[in-house]
Amino acid sequence: MMVLTSVTVFAEEQETTTTAPASVTFSDVDPDSIVGNAVAELVPYGIISGYPEGDFRPDAIITRAEVAKVIVTFLKLQNVAVEGVPTGFADVDATSHWAQKFIRLAIDYKIVNGYTDGTFRGNNNITASEVSKVLAVALDGTTTDRTNIELPGVGSQWFSGFYNTVDKIFPY
Numbered sequence: 001m002m003v004l005t006s007v008t009v010f011a012e013e014q015e016t017t018t019t020a021p022a023s024v025t026f027s028d029v030d031p032d033s034i035v036g037n038a039v040a041e042l043v044p045y046g047i048i049s050g051y052p053e054g055d056f057r058p059d060a061i062i063t064r065a066e067v068a069k070v071i072v073t074f075l076k077l078q079n080v081a082v083e084g085v086p087t088g089f090a091d092v093d094a095t096s097h098w099a100q101k102f103i104r105l106a107i108d109y110k111i112v113n114g115y116t117d118g119t120f121r122g123n124n125n126i127t128a129s130e131v132s133k134v135l136a137v138a139l140d141g142t143t144t145d146r147t148n149i150e151l152p153g154v155g156s157q158w159f160s161g162f163y164n165t166v167d168k169i170f171p172y
Contacts, residue, residue, distance in 0.1 A: 129158075
């Protein structure tokens with residue numbers, strides 16, 4: 001939820017000419033909480049949405065496909081997303097995945113990657129390392145990992161540079 005709140009703060013700082021539709025409430029979100037405030041800011045713009053049952057599931061772990069949809073919509077790229085354009089990942093293209101167009105755009109903008117076995121694994125939960133890459137690329141344009149950056153307790157990993165970039169954008 002820290003990421004959701006941080007993205008909300010960042011979104012508020014961005015200039016927008018879009019008028020948001022009326023707010024939506026969810027049965028499992030207290031509208032007066034930090035999460036409720038973040039949801040109230042992002043739902044009207046379509047950046048995030050709930051489930052057909054009327055809940056939001058704020059404690060659920062977000063999937064790789066859901067992150068692709070959130071970030072593409074946050075960056076206002078959803079209008080250029082086209083259904084049916086192959087992503088190059090067998091597990092997305094063969095199944096007509098609900099987020100195919102968002103995944104395709106996130107790949108085009110180098111926000112997300114697939115795995116070496118040719119899959120995207122959109123239904124897998126996203127890891128903190130993957131979130132750091134998505135945020136660094138989407139918000140800063142960083143597309144290289146800069147693994148020479150040493151992080152305390154982690155050392156130099158593929159995600160080290162992305163963590164460092166996100167920490168500069170959202171210091172906590």
